[in-house]
Amino acid sequence: MVEPVLDIRNLTVVFDTPAGTLHAVNDLSYTLMPGETLGIVGESGSGKSVHVLTMLGLLPCPPARIVSGEVLFRGRDLLALSERELCDIRGAEIGMVFQDPMSSLNPVLTIGRQLREVIQRHAGLDHAQASARAVELLGLVGIPDPAARLAQYPHQLSGGMRQRVMIAIGLACDPTLLIADEATTALDVTVQAQVIDLIRDLKNRLGTTIIWITHDMGVVAELADTIQVMYAGRIMERGPIAPVFHQPRSAYSWSLLRSLPSMARHRRLYQIPGSPPNMIHPPPGDPFAPRNPFATPRCHRDVPPLRQVADSVPGHQVAAWYDLPAAVAAHPEIADA
Amino acid sequence: MTRFCSTLLHSRAGLAGFVLLAVFVAGAALAPWLHLPDPTAIGLRTRLSPPDWIGFHPLGTDPLGRDVLSRLAFGGRTTLAVALTAVVLGAVLGTAIGIIAGFLGGGIDRVLMRVVDIQLAFPLMMLALLVVAVLGPSIGNVIVVLAVTSWNRYARIIRAQVLSLREREFVLSARAIGASSPWIMVHHILPNVATPALVVATLELARIIVMIAALSFLGLGVQPPDPDWGQMLAEGRLYISSAWWVVTFPGLAIVLTVLGVNLFGDWLRDYLDPKTRSNR
Known part of the structure; x- marks a missing residue:
């Protein structure tokens, strides 16, 4: 039997707010098989973003509090890992793409530096090797003239290009799992379609397991194997x-x-x-x-x-x-x- | 480097500031090799001689007959060296504290900011006078005092910047690629606050040059017979009606250096901003 990539068991997350305890994620359980693309849909506040941020340890605690549950990623409970161990997993084994490509790239650092950062952090390559890998990645996500892009700053790229860069960063270390949190929401419809095509193409080529969080049923229908309505x-x-x-x-x-x-x-x-x-x-x-x-x-x-x-x-x-x-x-x- | 020169040549104000600074820095740095008269050599027979542009004392002499130009050049050495050291010390300390307080928040932030508040409530000149008076006037003490009166400005401004920066999504995406808090502070937050820190530093450099002059003026800075711009002002003020050159030239030196720093700093800020950088 094939081991699931991700096995979430009875995850419950609450926020302690001045007004009372907010129940963000309630007894959530699901598994994700290798190569599967899971589309999670739901409106704001349905817990779809909160549960992925929780499993990556990216949620500030407090106010968030994990009440119960375990998140088994390739057999290891992510919730039981130390911050240091989690740092080694984030970006290397689990890549993440966020909603707003305008603000998820650091405005004062070049594209090349931000790509090399993740590559050098996890793959232990030197500067030249990391640059070569960065060019390769930018080509992979369909950015024309990748070598010239390395020296550019985020504001010199269009929204769609920036989201491609974010996807390149997410995929930089060949992660087992790629999580996209509303990754096409901030893009206009034509660019959205291009990014979806790109993800579908990458999924077929690299066989990455994907969690695609959105509130757009259409995007899920285009991309996912499994849909999960939250x-x-x-x-x-x-x-x-x-x-x-x-x-x-x-x-x-x-x-x-x-x-x-x-x-x-x-x-x-x-x-x-x-x-x-x-x-x-x-x-x-x-x-x-x-x-x-x-x-x-x-x-x-x-x-x-x-x-x-x-x-x-x-x-x-x-x-x-x-x-x-x-x-x-x-x-x-x-x-x- | 070529880009630096070409953009500088296109900015009139930036170039003017750079030239002003370059003249004073070069004059101060090269003073021992300029074949100037000894700045401490007293000549009572030539005391208070007026500027003689082609003669032995181009900017005249002071009440003790010492050459004003020579004292200006040698005085610039101490003034500029003390100012730069103090600014760099204050900037490094203040920026580091600002980033730590803003990024980590919580108790660390509260403690550090209360220290800033306490110090801001204390008159800076008082503090400087007190410290120098207690520890004794020496160049090292002056540098320490100036850095101590300066760091809280950086800390305040940088902390405010960091508070908004740390909520930006790129910090979350940096975490998502496995970056630790210290790494994010150094590699993601610092480059974003470098520009405001630089702006504060240029303003501070100007303020500190004036502070050094003020301390020396009060006799708590550089000690005679070593020349210093502030001390020259202090010594010359009695003769302002009879021998204008004794106060005018050190005064001009301070004004022009501060002006140069401000003009150049302004240009440097635009130059370092990636948004304006790419348009060129």
Whole structure:
């Protein structure tokens, strides 16, 4: 059996705020297989960024506090490692690309210096070798005339180019896992498409395992093998792209998909009623229940566990007390609203 | 280096500042080889002789008959050397403390900033006078005193910069590639605060030159018979109505050096900023 690259078990993270304890990530568990591309979607505050920052030890504690759980990366618990050991993993075995390419590069250092930094830090190459590797990486991410770019500063590059540089930095040491946190959100749509093409191409060539965090369902559909829909620090639904998109089983993913504009169906866009729950006082049951038109009394009472969907492909899991296809069929007026 | 020269030649103010500084630094540095009269040689028969541009005393002589030009050149040696050392000491200390306080925050930050507050509440000249009076006037003490009165300005400004810098995403991405806090402070934060530190340093250099002059003027700086600009001012002030050259030339030397430092510093800041760099 193949070892998973990442195995997150019962991760719970809270923030101690003056207003009370904020439950950011609640009992989160999932595994990621080698070569898999996982797309994590969810709105702001769903815990999607917080849980990756937690596993890399990048979350300031306090105010954050890891209540329980373990994050096994190739068999090692990242949460139990010292800061020093984590430093050796970050950038080398786990690469990370952040949202805003405008601010994630240091404005006063050249592109070359920032690329060499990670290469020299982890690969132990000398200056000339690191420069050669930097040129190679910039070529890999499709930057024209890479050798000349090394001497340039971030402000001399366009947003798309900078994000390519960030991806090059993320991939510099051939990481096992690449985490992209909203990596295409700050880019305009054409550049977004180029970056997605680039990632797909790199994934096929290098076989890197990828976690792609976004709130854009379209990007996930383009890129991921598996989609994981998160809400209020929990997984609402998870599974291979096709079944989740074609027949979602969670009312939340169903609502998200219905709020996407469609070329085929001409109807009003669906609007999810209400707003995300206050995570200092989360609802007792299914966190989405207050906004869910199909919610059953039990939804308001008990938290549903994440279970395999009986009549779908293996790996398609949902956390819901209701049976969504049946509920939609029973209430066509909601579905057509 | 060629880029340095070509951009400098295009900036009138920067070039003027550089030339002014170069004249005074060169004059001070090369003083022993300029075949000047002995700056400490007293000549009572030639006391207070007016400037004689082509003669033996081009800028005249002081009340003891010592050559003003020679004293200006030798005095520049001490003034500039003391000022530069004090500025470098203060800048290094203040920048390091500012980065540490701003980046690490918490208790370290609170303690360091209270020290700054206490010192800012204390009149600088008082402090300088007190220290020099207690430890005795010597060049080493003057340097230490000036550095001590100077570091808190860097610390304050740099800390404020670092507070906003450390929240920037590039710090997080540096962590994400495995950089440790000390590494980030040196390799990511320091280059970002180098420009403001340099701006403060030019202002401080000017202020410190004036402070040295003031200390010497009060007799707590460089001790006679060693020449110093401030001390020359002090000695010449009695003769301002009868022998204007004795105070005018050291006064001019101070004004022009400070002006040169400010003009050149201003240009240097633009030169070092990567945003303006690439446009050239």
